[in-house]
Amino acid sequence: MLKNGTHRITLRPVQTELTAPAGTALRDLLFAQGVEFPCGGQGRCRGCRVHVLEGATAINDAQRERLTADELAQGWRLACQCALEDDLVIELRQWDAAILVDETPFAFTPRPGLGVAVDVGTTTLVAQLLDLSTGRVQAVRTALNAQARFGADVMSRVQFGVPSAGAQQLGDMIRRQIGSLIEQLVFSAHIAESEIVDVVLVGNTVMHHLFCGLDVEPLSRYPFESEHLGLQSLDAADLGWKLSPRARVRFLPCLGGFVGSDILAGILATNLGEREDLNGLVDLGTNGEIVMGNRQRLLCASTAAGPAFEGARISMGMRASTGTISEVKVEDRTVHCRVLGNVPPQGLCGSGLVDAVAAGLELGRIQSSGRFNNGAASWELAAPVILTQSDIRELQLAKGAIAAGIRMLLARLGARPENLKKLYLAGAFGNYINRASAQRIGLINFPAEKVEAAGNTALLGAKLALFCPEGEDGSFLQLRQRTEHVALNADQGFQDTFVEEMAFPETGTGC
Amino acid sequence: MTLFEELQQAIIDGKAPVSKELTEKMLKDGIRPGEFFPKAIIPAMDEVGRRMRECEFFIPEVLIAARAARASSDILRPLLVGDEAITSAGTVVCGTVKGDLHDIGKNIVAMMLESAGFKIVDLGVDVSPDKVVEAVRQHQANLVALSALLTTTMVNMKSVVEALTAAGLRDKVKIMVGGAPVTDAWAHSIGADGYGKDAPAAVELARQLATA
Numbered sequence: 001m002l003k004n005g006t007h008r009i010t011l012r013p014v015q016t017e018l019t020a021p022a023g024t025a026l027r028d029l030l031f032a033q034g035v036e037f038p039c040g041g042q043g044r045c046r047g048c049r050v051h052v053l054e055g056a057t058a059i060n061d062a063q064r065e066r067l068t069a070d071e072l073a074q075g076w077r078l079a080c081q082c083a084l085e086d087d088l089v090i091e092l093r094q095w096d097a098a099i100l101v102d103e104t105p106f107a108f109t110p111r112p113g114l115g116v117a118v119d120v121g122t123t124t125l126v127a128q129l130l131d132l133s134t135g136r137v138q139a140v141r142t143a144l145n146a147q148a149r150f151g152a153d154v155m156s157r158v159q160f161g162v163p164s165a166g167a168q169q170l171g172d173m174i175r176r177q178i179g180s181l182i183e184q185l186v187f188s189a190h191i192a193e194s195e196i197v198d199v200v201l202v203g204n205t206v207m208h209h210l211f212c213g214l215d216v217e218p219l220s221r222y223p224f225e226s227e228h229l230g231l232q233s234l235d236a237a238d239l240g241w242k243l244s245p246r247a248r249v250r251f252l253p254c255l256g257g258f259v260g261s262d263i264l265a266g267i268l269a270t271n272l273g274e275r276e277d278l279n280g281l282v283d284l285g286t287n288g289e290i291v292m293g294n295r296q297r298l299l300c301a302s303t304a305a306g307p308a309f310e311g312a313r314i315s316m317g318m319r320a321s322t323g324t325i326s327e328v329k330v331e332d333r334t335v336h337c338r339v340l341g342n343v344p345p346q347g348l349c350g351s352g353l354v355d356a357v358a359a360g361l362e363l364g365r366i367q368s369s370g371r372f373n374n375g376a377a378s379w380e381l382a383a384p385v386i387l388t389q390s391d392i393r394e395l396q397l398a399k400g401a402i403a404a405g406i407r408m409l410l411a412r413l414g415a416r417p418e419n420l421k422k423l424y425l426a427g428a429f430g431n432y433i434n435r436a437s438a439q440r441i442g443l444i445n446f447p448a449e450k451v452e453a454a455g456n457t458a459l460l461g462a463k464l465a466l467f468c469p470e471g472e473d474g475s476f477l478q479l480r481q482r483t484e485h486v487a488l489n490a491d492q493g494f495q496d497t498f499v500e501e502m503a504f505p506e507t508g509t510g511c
Numbered sequence: 512m513t514l515f516e517e518l519q520q521a522i523i524d525g526k527a528p529v530s531k532e533l534t535e536k537m538l539k540d541g542i543r544p545g546e547f548f549p550k551a552i553i554p555a556m557d558e559v560g561r562r563m564r565e566c567e568f569f570i571p572e573v574l575i576a577a578r579a580a581r582a583s584s585d586i587l588r589p590l591l592v593g594d595e596a597i598t599s600a601g602t603v604v605c606g607t608v609k610g611d612l613h614d615i616g617k618n619i620v621a622m623m624l625e626s627a628g629f630k631i632v633d634l635g636v637d638v639s640p641d642k643v644v645e646a647v648r649q650h651q652a653n654l655v656a657l658s659a660l661l662t663t664t665m666v667n668m669k670s671v672v673e674a675l676t677a678a679g680l681r682d683k684v685k686i687m688v689g690g691a692p693v694t695d696a697w698a699h700s701i702g703a704d705g706y707g708k709d710a711p712a713a714v715e716l717a718r719q720l721a722t723a
Contacts, residue, residue, distance in 0.1 A: 159662045220663035221610025222637050370569055377566075389566040396569060489612045499615065502571050 007084050012053070012091045012146070026050075026057075026082040030092075041080035047322045047341050048079040055088035074188070091143065100428045101126050101140050102456040104269075108135045108467040113197035116182055117462035119262065120203030120211060121145060122154055122286070123310075124428075125178065126459055129185040130466060132198070139189040141181045146173050147210070152312060153286040154206040154258060155304075161209075161216040170210045178211075179241040194244040199236075201251045202462045204260035204287065205229065208251055219258070223487065229254040231477065252465060252476060256485025258302040263289045264480055265461020266426050270454055273298050273479050277421035278413070280406065281457070282444070284309050284429045288402045291483070292409040292420075298479075299412055301486040303405035308391075308398040309350040309429050315388045318347035320432065325385055327434065328355035330362050337382040345382045348391075351432040356387050357395055358437035361504055368504045370396050399443035400502035405488055406445070407497055412486060417445060424454035431455060442505045514540070515550040518583065522555035523562075525575030527582040534583040544590040548628055552580050556626035560711030570615060573710070577622035584625065599630045601721040604646045604684075605656035606634035608667040613660035616690060619710045620656060627714050629654070629721075640667075640674035647680050654717055657703075659690040668693075669701040676702075685720035689713055 009018045009029060020029055027041045030050070041048070043062030052075040063078050079090075110133045119126045122145060129139040147170050150160045161167035178201070186193050201211065205226065209216045212232040219226055232251040236243035243249075252261030266281050267273055274295055281291040288305040291298060311317030311324075318324055323346035327338035337352075339345045348356065356379075360366035365373055370392045372379065378388040410417060423446050425433065435448040444451055465476050488494045512520070514537050521529040534547065559576045562568040568576070603624055607617045614636045625631045632650050634642055643655060655675070659665035668688050675681050685704040688697070689712075698706035704720055707713030 155661055155663060162663065220661075221667075222612050369572060371567060375567065393566065393569055495615055499571050499574055502569065 008087045009084065010089045012089065012144070020084055022084055024084045026079045026084060029084070030079050030090075043078055043081050045341075046078065047343070049076050050079045051075055051091040052077055053089040053091055055086040057082045057085065057088065100431055100456040101128065101142065102459040102463070103137065104455060104460050106135070106269075106460065106464060108464070110134070111467065114138070114191060114195045115198040115200070115463075115466040116185065116196055117459055117466055118178055118181070118199065118201040119265075119456060119459040119462060120174065120178070120201055120207040121262070121458075122157070122204065122207065123148060123152070125181060126456065127178065127181040127185055128459065128463065129189055129191075129196075130463060132466060135467075138191070139185045141184045141188075143177065143181060146177045152307060152310070154204060155220075157206055157210065158216045158220050161206075162220050164215075167210060167213070167216055171213050174207070174211050175239050175241075179239060182241060182243070193242050196243050196247050198466050199243070199247065199249040200462045200465045201249075202261040202265040202458050202465075203251070204262055204289075205254040205258050206260075208232070208254050208260050212251055223490065224257050226254075229256065250465075252462070253480050255300050255480060255483050257487060258287055259289050259300045259485060261476075262458035262461075263291060263300060263426075264476055264483070265459075265465065266424075266454070266457035267291055267298065267461070267479055267483065268464050268476055269457040269460035270424050272424075273482060275421075278415055278419050279421050280409075280423040281426055281454070282402065282406065282423060282430065283426040284402065284433070285427060286310060286312075288398075288405060290402070290405045290409055292406070292413055292415075293483075297413060298483040299409050299486050300483050301405055301409055301488045303401045303488055305398040305401045306394065308353065308394040311347070311349045311353070313394050314348060314353060314391045316347045316385050317353065317391070318349060320349040320351070323347065324349045325352040325356070325381060326432065328352055328359045328381060330359045333363060335359055335363075335381060337385075339382070345385045348381070348385055348387070349432075350429050351434065353387075353391065353395055354441060354443065355434055355437045356381055357392055357504075358434070358440035360387070360392075361440055366392060366504070368506050370502070370504060395441070396502045396504075399441055400498050403442055403445060403501040404494060404497040407501065408488055408491060408494060409486060420446065420450065423451045424457070425451060426454050426457040428456075440505070442501065442503070445505070514542075515547075518547070518551040519555040519558070522552065522576055522579045522583070523558055525572060525579050527575070527579040530579040531582040531586065534586050538586070538590070544587045544592075547583065547587050552584060552626050553628060556580055556623055556714075557711075560623060560714060564709065564711050570619070573619055574615075574622075577619065577626065580626045581622065600628040600718065601654055602630040602632065602650050602652040603654040603656050603717065604632045604634065604643060604650065604652040605658070606638035606643065607636040607658045607660070607690075608664055608671065609637060609639050610667055611659050611661055611664035612636045613658065613690070616660065616710070617656075617658040620658070620689065620707070620713045623710045623714050624656070624717055627718070629717060640671045643671050644674050644678045644680065647675065647684055648678070653684055654720060655684050655686045656713065656717070657686065657688045659688075659693060662692045665690065665692050665697065668697075668703065672702045685723065687713065687716050687720060 006019045115130045115132045125143045127141045214228045231253040234249040254260045283289040289302045291300045322341035324340045325337045329336045378386040380386045431453045435451045438444040518533045687705045688703045689707040695706045705716045707716045
């Protein structure tokens with residue numbers, strides 16, 4: 001407790017610090033910070049649940065009714081039912097609704113001990129504890145990347161990390177945060193830290209560099225090529241982690257440019273490099289990554305799609321959470337919106353945006369140039385949520401970049417779109433996006449049956465790498481050798497293709 | 512519709528072959544090359560700028576309109592003689608700064624400036640400060656227009672300002688900057704003369720700076 005009967009509350013991932021008198025309702029404090037209370041703070045829903053990481057909060061009947069015993073034990077509380085009695089560190093759930101874990105079964109060779117696979121995302125972190133003798137997931141922890149308060153996208157992290165003090169700060173932050181996720185895994189699985197023999201981390205090039213303490217300056221400017229893309233073996237003690245000194249900690253190697261080991265892991269997880277047929281893998285995010293190929297040849301590239309898919313720079317955009325329009329459908333020429341959490345709509349997330357524009361095209365409200373018909377400035381989807389002309393423009397930039405990247409890689413392979421057997425969509429957005437809508441707007445120019453949501457392939461690939469025997473190069477190192485990185489930005493034709501792909505297809509026909 | 516109006520419409524609609532054909536026909540009819548700019552090309556591109564501002568036109572439409580304008584001006588420029596040739600609004604050295612390869616925005620600005628009567632020296636992308644200094648000297652430019660699309664590369668705009676100062680050319684040129692991460696405050700902080708938030712604003716700014 002601070003002086004004169006006040007407590008301190010730290011909010012994660014936003015990292016806001018507040019002080020308030022003991023006894024203040026959390027609802028009042030958190031509401032002022034933008035946390036929503038779908039049922040009006042009556043304890044009748046789970047919408048305002050928060051994760052109390054440090055500090056004590058009382059549990060009452062309303063919380064016992066809405067939360068499971070497990071959740072309560074892990075520190076989950078209904079914010080509307082709590083008053084301030086202690087200094088608290090709270091993680092806000094409404095920020096991490098879209099974190100994707102992985103529970104895909106996979107083949108492996110058993111080995112003794114426990115392992116940890118970590119997907120180090122720009123936005124989200126996922127850590128899984130595995131029993132290496134059974135392949136079973138023992139525990140999972142997710143969090144928002146604490147670096148996010150220094151910018152949402154990789155370039156803003158690079159910018160912050162160009163002065164070495166900034167890189168040091170970001171590196172310390174992410175190493176500490178993942179260390180604490182591992183401690184939480186150990187705690188919740190009731191195991192000893194010394195049982196962990198192997199930790200595999202995957203992430204994009206910027207996450208790799210910041211975590212491993214490598215200079216990010218080469219990633220700040222053309223040609224965006226770092227000399228330190230390789231596999232990094234680290235010492236748990238150097239990282240400040242409480243693991244056995246014998247534990248192996250590896251950050252898997254990057255593929256080139258901004259294409260990191262999360263994509264390498266994705267290739268491993270989807271088995272793209274072992275197949276005779278031509279297949280693709282696309283990770284839709286602010287930095288879109290694309291892989292195309294087969295056992296003969298694999299190409300990868302990244303393309304800056306901007307933040308539209310994450311709802312940023314969209315007038316009523318928000319991350320998928322309570323009150324978000326996540327789906328838009330047209331039935332009998334009428335628009336139907338699905339709102340998360342059964343509350344009045346408040347905004348639009350990436351999947352809702354893609355759906356809304358597809359619906360607008362279908363209804364003839366939006367022209368293939370992206371312009372609203374009749375010079376309208378906006379379109380009300382479900383009051384008060386509107387789609388504006390500039391929202392459509394933002395989406396055109398994002399989808400143009402991805403579609404152009406896919407086209408360029410196919411062309412480099414000398415392949416035609418119809419030669420592609422399957423396109424896997426990695427990551428959270430790929431999981432929620434409506435494939436027919438993605439095709440309608442020309443983001444993914446393939447029919448829905450060729451497109452498959454592949455889930456968190458980064459995490460699955462990291463788990464597969466846990467089973468690579470020590471001392472052997474492992475399939476991921478060979479894969480890395482074989483995968484060619486294509487620098488799209490340096491390709492003369494890219495800008496033209498990008499501009500061409502900004503328009504929407506006249507009709508929804510693909511190949 | 513007069514022929515000038517027809518040409519304007521062809522440019523706005525992005526019809527390069529029509530624009531080229533009309534220009535040739537009008538020249539044959541005896542219209543002086545210098546008349547095309549004030550009566551067709553400049554007003555057409557001003558209209559394109561207006562539509563872009565009002566979100567009616569987006570990058571593809573602006574680019575094809577600029578291409579249509581160029582189809583006309585490419586025929587006209589070599590024909591401009593005497594007074595007409597030097598009525599150019601000014602000479603602009605433009606480019607995307609060192610470390611940055613984004614060229615769409617820079618190209619749009621360059622084409623719109625060209626259509627507005629400026630002579631353009633486009634240095635392309637990933638342009639070093641030295642190259643800008645050299646081009647300003649060689650072409651006796653009175654404007655420098657710099658683009659950056661990355662927060663990590665916009666700092667290189669400052670290097671260009673510094674290089675021009677060091678070369679003793681700072682009072683000979685006005686410097687304007689633009690690009691998604693750039694702001695008015697940034698322009699001031701690095702000692703540039705102005706910031707254009709979009710291509711039409713850049714044209715307006717260039718006109719002001721050229722006559723200041």
